Amino acid sequence: MGVHVTPHAERVASPALVLNADYRPLSYFPLSLWHWQAALKAVFLDKVTIVSEYDTEVRSPSLTVRLPSVIALRDYVRRPEYPAFTRFNLFLRDHFSCSYCGAKEDLTFDHVIPRAHGGQTSWTNISAACAPCNIRKGGRSPDEANMHPRRWPHRPTTHELNANGQLFPPNYLHESWRDYLYWDTELES
Numbered sequence: 423m424g425v426h427v428t429p430h431a432e433r434v435a436s437p438a439l440v441l442n443a444d445y446r447p448l449s450y451f452p453l454s455l456w457h458w459q460a461a462l463k464a465v466f467l468d469k470v471t472i473v474s475e476y477d478t479e480v481r482s483p484s485l486t487v488r489l490p491s492v493i494a495l496r497d498y499v500r501r502p503e504y505p506a507f508t509r510f511n512l513f514l515r516d517h518f519s520c521s522y523c524g525a526k527e528d529l530t531f532d533h534v535i536p537r538a539h540g541g542q543t544s545w546t547n548i549s550a551a552c553a554p555c556n557i558r559k560g561g562r563s564p565d566e567a568n569m570h571p572r573r574w575p576h577r578p579t580t581h582e583l584n585a586n587g588q589l590f591p592p593n594y595l596h597e598s599w600r601d602y603l604y605w606d607t608e609l610e611s
């Protein structure tokens with residue numbers, strides 16, 4: 423079945439990049455994007471400034487507006503210094519790769535110090551590991567298995583995760599977003 427790009431489908435696929443009040447993305451990974459309807463609602467509620475627009479228009483009987491492609495929050499959203507301990511954030515800390523061999527597929531989690539040895543389920547004892555490494559290590563400590571994580575697990579800051587997120591740009595980037603993304607990554611690399 424062929425895919426027909428109708429004006430409606432185009433609008434649905436026109437998300438707005440959301441910047442914080444400092445004009446940096448609210449989030450890099452996943453990239454902070456709002457559906458066009460949410461973006462327009464925020465515009466009408468005066469919660470955001472329109473920074474850039476698509477050519478695409480939406481019409482109502484009384485109004486024609488172009489869809490925003492980049493918006494900035496009027497009020498700065500302060501993020502916590504430390505992110506939540508979640509599976510996603512842990513993978514992001516470890517760059518979605520096995521802490522033992524660097525593999526990027528078949529990822530799971532490893533208690534570096536096994537639970538049977540008193541190892542906690544925490545930022546400082548869980549590493550991303552591929553299933554083969556996880557099975558090979560089994561219930562052994564790093565010394566017993568002679569398998570040491572390339573980097574000992576640590577509690578990341580939100581800043582660190584945000585920097586890691588910049589390493590994973592999404593597949594689709596509208597050209598109007600480019601001024602607000604990844605610049606510092608390019609400068610540093």
Ligand SMILES: [Zn+2]
Nearest residue numbers: 520523552555
């Ligand atoms: Zn591995």
